[in-house]
Amino acid sequence: MGNGGSAHHQNGAHKRPRLEDVAARVGLSTASVSLVLRGVPGPSERTRQRVLKAAADLGYQVDRTASTLASRRSRLLGVMVDIHRPFHAELVEHLHTAAEEVGYDLVLSTQTRTRDEHTAVETLLAFRSEALILLGPTAPADTLATLDNKAPVIAVGRRISDAALDVVRTADDDGVGQLVDHLVGLGHREIVYVDGGKGVIATDRRRGYRTAMRRHGLDDHIRILHGDHTEAAGERAARKLLEGDSLPTAVLTYNDPSAIGVLAALARAGVSVPGEVSVAGYDDDALSRLSCFNLTTVSQNAEEQARHAVTAAVERLDQDRTEPREVVLAPRLVVRGTTAAPA
Amino acid sequence: MGNGGSAHHQNGAHKRPRLEDVAARVGLSTASVSLVLRGVPGPSERTRQRVLKAAADLGYQVDRTASTLASRRSRLLGVMVDIHRPFHAELVEHLHTAAEEVGYDLVLSTQTRTRDEHTAVETLLAFRSEALILLGPTAPADTLATLDNKAPVIAVGRRISDAALDVVRTADDDGVGQLVDHLVGLGHREIVYVDGGKGVIATDRRRGYRTAMRRHGLDDHIRILHGDHTEAAGERAARKLLEGDSLPTAVLTYNDPSAIGVLAALARAGVSVPGEVSVAGYDDDALSRLSCFNLTTVSQNAEEQARHAVTAAVERLDQDRTEPREVVLAPRLVVRGTTAAPA
């Protein structure tokens, strides 16, 4: 009971100023003030100045909810991220700048261990996002396709079999291929690959390894060890190699953590890297840059992916594009200290 | 020119259904439908069922912008994060669950290298956040105090000198103290500290080191090396130690990356850890858990901090609390493999 509202601002704080307050202050209509504040041509220079001043004086800030409702446009791109993944952080950073350049804002929603993709996306829609940029979605293609009916979906970082969606990703097979080329160029022939399990991405990378090995006529040296996306998997794989009678001259892994597991196991066994064995990962995690690892790896080029994602969204929203587009970028080899010519 | 709007949904997609569409479908007013959908008591059970079914059939989803406007309540907590910091990721995860329990939603806004705190906070306010939960804010106390006039501010993870704000943080001095106690308990006396530079947090940790050393009567062994928050700083500090005539038996650092720098430098010099020297970090980063480091460190207890932050916000918003409150939690020692009794 008691009084009506229960939301109180505090200290001497007043209600937030509205357009009407600004208008009253300069003796104009809310329409004019709205025009000025949005930079729409029309109002005279004098009016413009006075309105801007009044708005600043009052600390006026537009209420997004109201303008969204009135204009039927939120100019909002909904971004689903997994906040635990460092690479997503980088993408978000670039998405922000790319979106700003084209006059859109971002609203972020994260999936976590206790909050699934579905919930995250619902939140984005509740905010009236005009398009959905999904970073590393794991939902099946048809679920994504259904979503696309509510708002254009741009899937980033993952291949989507045959749904009519926009996709922005890097060529994972090519990335592993570049690593193989790099190693072969250094003189390696016995190059093993530690797998990443069963996922679209893992499949592509594995294929990239196979293809590249064949291209170099190293069919007989193709050797794939079981693994997944963890450091532990790398360690297991390395132990298996150490048990064998002879070590390969190079080890490629599905991702950086796995490579670090390999590195750790080799170090414990007293095997020098890159002296005796070269090692490379994938993703260019912050991890791989640590000087104690200094891992050769492949970078996914966050900035370019972010730009393409935003462009795709804008084309859908403002340029009537309706046919889905897939943008496949070339990853970039990052040579650091864990690869060298074989002994 | 052309047709009016430029925002097009695609495929066979229709306009998103409104409350009115649901109402029409069951032959009721929008008022009743709104009541049912919000779980307000009143509507009959029969009505309830029919409305729920109709809403589900149409795929109706409430439009937050409209309900916020109409109800004058967004039930939104604005969270400013630095998306690059893994610890923030953990906090966000727990903030989500804590907020959900009390019927609030979260809107995230990140600061990045190219997007400052101010921008991030403006975004949160534009969404009409009712309270602002700022993770690791760096703005000066009076800036935060001003902000607090617009919406209650809860600063997380940082001590704020004497502004009238809510603060939730862990006792950094106590954390380092726990590490010193742990080491002294193992028999160490020569414990050096690698500093974190000039920041509120670094100051607290340094003080914690000094105080704890004195408490153990080790005033003469207090030794603080210059450093910052990076791995490189740890390496530099360790090299300095290696140049001296005798190594200390233990090294404490401002944070985990710095500790990893120390570890790397010691490893290169052939010094065994924890055999010859014990090392410990601070923050319990994902890094420190990697088996190749297995670093003893201090955990900040993300879950508890998140809960307190949400509670503080709710007290301000729904329970008329106006006096600021500071919640200081005890950090938790995490003993792993880099500390042991001295040789």
Place this chain on the structure above:
DNA sequence: ACCAGCACTTAAAGCGCTTTAATTTGTCCT
């Protein structure tokens, strides 16, 4: 029969803004 009282339901007034059509003001020409 009549009305009190209850359980439901709804009409209507906004929320703070945008947008369109209409109005006012100002300028320049004849």
Place this chain on the structure above:
DNA sequence: AGGACAAATTAAAGCGCTTTAAGTGCTGGT
């Protein structure tokens, strides 16, 4: 002075929802 035309301004109608006061039917008591 009068009118045509452009420039500047604004009235008013929503956007999709919530909320309050006002209904509408019932039931049952008398």
